[in-house]
Structure formats: structure tokens, C-alpha cells
Amino acid sequence: MNKINFNKIVQTMGNIANNRYLTAVRNGMSVIIPVTIIGSIFIIMLNLPIDAWKDFITPYADKLTIPMDFTMNFMSVYVCIGVASSLCEVYKIDKVSTSVLAVLAFLIAAISPATIAEDVAKKAGLSVSGTFLPMGNFGAGGLFTAIIVSIFTVEVVRFCIKKNMVIKMPHGVPTSVVNSFAALIPGALVIVAVWIIKVGLNFDINSALQWVFSPIRYFAGDNVLSVIVPILLITIVWVFGIHGMIIATPILYPFWYDNLNANINAAATGQVVPHFMTEQFFQWFIWIGGAGATLSLAFLMAFFGKSEFSKKMGRFTLVPGIFNINEPLIFGVPIVMNPFFAIPFVLAPVVMGIITYLAMGVFHLVNYPIAIAPWTLPAPIGAMMATGLDWRAAVLAIINIIVAGIIYYPFFKAFDKNMIAKEQEA
Incomplete structure (x- = not known):
């Protein structure tokens, strides 16, 4: 009896570890390893514990943070692509068009454009005014949204393909064009669904996901x-x-x-x-x-x-x-x-x-x-x-x-x- 229970425990853990969604998330997270390492090199350069180096590098500090802004502070975008691509490989569907849809859905779900008036920009010492995109959720703050939205996008695309709800092109059309048109209907469904939740219902998806997973933060x-x-x-x-x-x-x-x-x-x-x-x-x-x-x-x-x-x-x-x-x-x-x-x-x-x-x-x-x-x-x-x-x-x-x-x-x-x-x- 104990042996049977033991085998069941091992089998259950194996099933969890081999779950396609967990595997996709793991593979998607691995995409940011080279990106974050590259960004970290510039952080190390800024923080070398040598006084002469610090004096030399200080005038260039702002410029050296640019690679960090587009690596560490954009990791959710890269994870979104990685998770979607990994799950697409499991289902044998086009990775490129689906990953683009996933990124688009993520941007709608997690990023809220804001506007700076010209007089406010002048008071703040900014050289430009108009619409801007806050960077907070592009980084680690949007990871949960990137993961969930990527999985949702791939599942919608898979469902549409399975139910033949795609636009088909005649034979002889390049594969890239075929895949692009095939993504139109599922893409519209994904974008409309995310837009209704975010704008129509005025529901902050990113904040909600952070709240759901917040108990884990203690650990x-x-x-x-x-x-x-x-x-x-x-x-x-x-x-x-x-x-x-x-x-x-x-x-x-x-x-x-x-x-x-x-x-x-x-x-x-x-x-x-x-x-x-x-x-x-x-x-x-x-x-x-x-x-x-x-x-x-x-x-x-x-x-x-x-x-x-x-x-x-x-x-x-x-x-x-x-x-x-x-x-x-x-x-x-x-x-x-x-x-x-x-x-x-x-x-x-x-x-x-x-x-x-x-x-x-x-x-x-x-x-x-x-x-x-x-x-x-x-x-x-x-x-x-x-x-x-x-x-x-x-x-x-x-x-x-x-x-x-x-x-x-x-x-x-x-x-x-x-x-x-x-x-x-x-």
C-alpha cells in the first residue's frame, strides 16, 4: 500500500513538472537570461568599487543606463514572446504571428498610456509633451500578466485553428502570408477580449494578477x-x-x-x-x-x-x-x-x-x-x-x-x- 501511494506521489509530481504550461513558462523565462546578463554588465560598470573609475564614469552614467532600460526594464515583453513561442511549439502552430499577438495583448492589458500637457512638461523640466508609456509594467512588474496573456493568446489561436475559424489563402501563397491572414480572426478575438476587460469594464488586469499572487510574495x-x-x-x-x-x-x-x-x-x-x-x-x-x-x-x-x-x-x-x-x-x-x-x-x-x-x-x-x-x-x-x-x-x-x-x-x-x-x- 505504501509503495502504491509512493508511486502515485512520484507520478503526480512528474505530471506537474511536465505540464505544458509550466514548461512553457520555464522556457519563456529562460529567454531573458542573455538579455539580463547583458544589461547587468552595464550595472557592474557603473558600480565598480574603484574611486578613480567612479569619477571617470559619472559623466556617462545616464548613457550607460540606456542598455539597462531596454533589457531589465523590458523583460516582460521578452518573456511574453518566449512563453508564447514555447507553447506554440507544443501545439505546432506559427510562433511568429502568435507571439506578435501575445505582445499586443500584453501591451493593452498591462500598459496604460498617459498624457503630459505642455505646461506640466515645462514645469517638470521635460523637453517634450504628449502621450507617453509608463515603464513600470514593462519590467518585472508585468511578468504575471505577460505569462497569463501569452497562454491565453496561444489557446485562442489554437482553438480557432481547431474549429477552422481562420482565413485560408489559396495554394502558392507564401507561408508567412498564410500565417498572417490565419492570425486575423483569433487576433481580433484576443484583442477585443482584452480591450473589453481593460477598457470596457475598467478592470486593471495587471493589478488584479499581482493581488491574486500577492500571498506568494511573502515567500x-x-x-x-x-x-x-x-x-x-x-x-x-x-x-x-x-x-x-x-x-x-x-x-x-x-x-x-x-x-x-x-x-x-x-x-x-x-x-x-x-x-x-x-x-x-x-x-x-x-x-x-x-x-x-x-x-x-x-x-x-x-x-x-x-x-x-x-x-x-x-x-x-x-x-x-x-x-x-x-x-x-x-x-x-x-x-x-x-x-x-x-x-x-x-x-x-x-x-x-x-x-x-x-x-x-x-x-x-x-x-x-x-x-x-x-x-x-x-x-x-x-x-x-x-x-x-x-x-x-x-x-x-x-x-x-x-x-x-x-x-x-x-x-x-x-x-x-x-x-x-x-x-x-x-
């Missing part, structure tokens, strides 16, 4: 539960063989990126950076070597393993682990469904999270994250880049690696002893 805020709960969520499902970030991405990333966006804007304008709770908090101080902080385990296996299996597996997985790739270790040992490593796989990140919370959020020994560094960097280097080249971040990352190694060590020794016995028996 993405600057508190100790926001550290522990995501770690438990991600690592426990990983133990069952389910990629934890697939579940965490659509739930927590919008809040983490909202916090990071606030940090970047504060750093760019010389204000106090407000949040430590960002995705970079986890990436560089907890997921060192990948989920479960397995770089320490790879090191132990490579240099302290007595069994042939441990030594070979450690040497094979150590280099990928340095660059935060741990699937060979997770599925090669395996850690999944392995009673020897289930406890440290969960416990080590929790302890590392608490240490980082104390160092960063309580005692303020390390700068808060203000940039996104490429996730394949070694942890100490990535930690420095994410915190504006704060050398103390690298020290904290190294301390966490050592702490994880201490936690893994007794479980590793028991596993290694068991492997020695099996090898001798064989």
Missing part, C-alpha cells in the same frame, strides 16, 4: 522563510527525480526578478539597494555546483573516495560541477531516490541558505545582488559579479562550499563504504 521577500521554503520545495522534489526549478520558476521568478529590478534601479541611481532576496541569492550562495550544492560531494568523491566508483564518478563530475552542471552526478550516482544522499541534498542547501541570510540580510557583511552573472561561472566569481565585485561574496561562497562538504561527509563515507563492499563482493 519571496527579505525574510528567513523566503530562504528556507524555496530550498525545501526545490530539493525535495529533486530527490524524487523531478527538476525542482520547473515548479519554482513560474511561482517565484516574477517576485525574484522584481526584487532584482528594484536593486538594479537603486544601484544605477546611487540609492540604497533594498533586497537581498533574488534568484542570484540562490544561484551563487546555495546552488553551488547545481541543485543540492553537489560541488562539495563531487570534490569528496574525487579526492576522498576509496571505492573505484566514487573516485571515477567524482573525477568525471567535478569539472562540470565547478560550472554548476550536476545532472551527471544527480543521475549518475544517483542522488535521485538514494537514501544515502537524500538528507544532505536537502540539509546542506538549507544550512547554506541560513548562513547566507545571516551574512547578507542580518549582519550586512556582503553586498546585495545587483546584477545577473552567467550561471556557468564558478561560484566565487559569479558571486562577486552578482554583488558588484564584492570580494566578501566570494569568501562567503567558499565558506558555503566547505559547510556543504562537512554536511555531506558522513553520508558520503557511508555510501563509499557500501560501494567498497559491493565491489569486493563482485
Whole structure:
């Protein structure tokens, strides 16, 4: 009976992780990784802790923030395209025309044009007046709307195609033209529906979605539960063989990126950076070597393993682990469904999270994250880049690696002893 229930739990988690909408959101969010990294480079340039450099760069600060405005502060537009394109691939429908419709629907749903009169513009010191688009919801503030509207748009297009509610063109017409005309009817339905909700009913879709998801914000805020709960969520499902970030991405990333966006804007304008709770908090101080902080385990296996299996597996997985790739270790040992490593796989990140919370959020020994560094960097280097080249971040990352190694060590020794016995028996 227990085995049946256990299998049902694993199957249920697998179904959740493989849900097409969650997969589309995860893939859509990954689209902004290169965009945000590029924007972060300019933020790091603005915040290099060198007085001579600061004096040199100050006259150009306004110009250097332009790439940030069109990367970090426009991420919802890019996510909208990414989510729509990913879901279109599942349904085998045209990505280009559907993604354009999704962006259009998002703009109507989340952006409210405003007008500045000429006399008001003069008083504010602005050189132009007229209609403008507030940028707030283009960034992380509009992520939930971008995700929901993208899914809605794709589903409407799919429904119209399935019910043959599309304009068909004769044979010989270029495919791009065929797809454009096929998008007319579903596009009209999407735009009219969003317009009726936003304008006709005077219903602020973006604010409503933020209110609906607001209870989750507590677990993405600057508190100790926001550290522990995501770690438990991600690592426990990983133990069952389910990629934890697939579940965490659509739930927590919008809040983490909202916090990071606030940090970047504060750093760019010389204000106090407000949040430590960002995705970079986890990436560089907890997921060192990948989920479960397995770089320490790879090191132990490579240099302290007595069994042939441990030594070979450690040497094979150590280099990928340095660059935060741990699937060979997770599925090669395996850690999944392995009673020897289930406890440290969960416990080590929790302890590392608490240490980082104390160092960063309580005692303020390390700068808060203000940039996104490429996730394949070694942890100490990535930690420095994410915190504006704060050398103390690298020290904290190294301390966490050592702490994880201490936690893994007794479980590793028991596993290694068991492997020695099996090898001798064989």
C-alpha cells in the first residue's frame, strides 16, 4: 500500500513538472537570461568599487543606463514572446504571428498610456509633451500578466485553428502570408477580449494578477522563510527525480526578478539597494555546483573516495560541477531516490541558505545582488559579479562550499563504504 501511494506521489509530481504550461513558462523565462546578463554588465560598470573609475564614469552614467532600460526594464515583453513561442511549439502552430499577438495583448492589458500637457512638461523640466508609456509594467512588474496573456493568446489561436475559424489563402501563397491572414480572426478575438476587460469594464488586469499572487510574495521577500521554503520545495522534489526549478520558476521568478529590478534601479541611481532576496541569492550562495550544492560531494568523491566508483564518478563530475552542471552526478550516482544522499541534498542547501541570510540580510557583511552573472561561472566569481565585485561574496561562497562538504561527509563515507563492499563482493 505504501509503495502504491509512493508511486502515485512520484507520478503526480512528474505530471506537474511536465505540464505544458509550466514548461512553457520555464522556457519563456529562460529567454531573458542573455538579455539580463547583458544589461547587468552595464550595472557592474557603473558600480565598480574603484574611486578613480567612479569619477571617470559619472559623466556617462545616464548613457550607460540606456542598455539597462531596454533589457531589465523590458523583460516582460521578452518573456511574453518566449512563453508564447514555447507553447506554440507544443501545439505546432506559427510562433511568429502568435507571439506578435501575445505582445499586443500584453501591451493593452498591462500598459496604460498617459498624457503630459505642455505646461506640466515645462514645469517638470521635460523637453517634450504628449502621450507617453509608463515603464513600470514593462519590467518585472508585468511578468504575471505577460505569462497569463501569452497562454491565453496561444489557446485562442489554437482553438480557432481547431474549429477552422481562420482565413485560408489559396495554394502558392507564401507561408508567412498564410500565417498572417490565419492570425486575423483569433487576433481580433484576443484583442477585443482584452480591450473589453481593460477598457470596457475598467478592470486593471495587471493589478488584479499581482493581488491574486500577492500571498506568494511573502515567500519571496527579505525574510528567513523566503530562504528556507524555496530550498525545501526545490530539493525535495529533486530527490524524487523531478527538476525542482520547473515548479519554482513560474511561482517565484516574477517576485525574484522584481526584487532584482528594484536593486538594479537603486544601484544605477546611487540609492540604497533594498533586497537581498533574488534568484542570484540562490544561484551563487546555495546552488553551488547545481541543485543540492553537489560541488562539495563531487570534490569528496574525487579526492576522498576509496571505492573505484566514487573516485571515477567524482573525477568525471567535478569539472562540470565547478560550472554548476550536476545532472551527471544527480543521475549518475544517483542522488535521485538514494537514501544515502537524500538528507544532505536537502540539509546542506538549507544550512547554506541560513548562513547566507545571516551574512547578507542580518549582519550586512556582503553586498546585495545587483546584477545577473552567467550561471556557468564558478561560484566565487559569479558571486562577486552578482554583488558588484564584492570580494566578501566570494569568501562567503567558499565558506558555503566547505559547510556543504562537512554536511555531506558522513553520508558520503557511508555510501563509499557500501560501494567498497559491493565491489569486493563482485
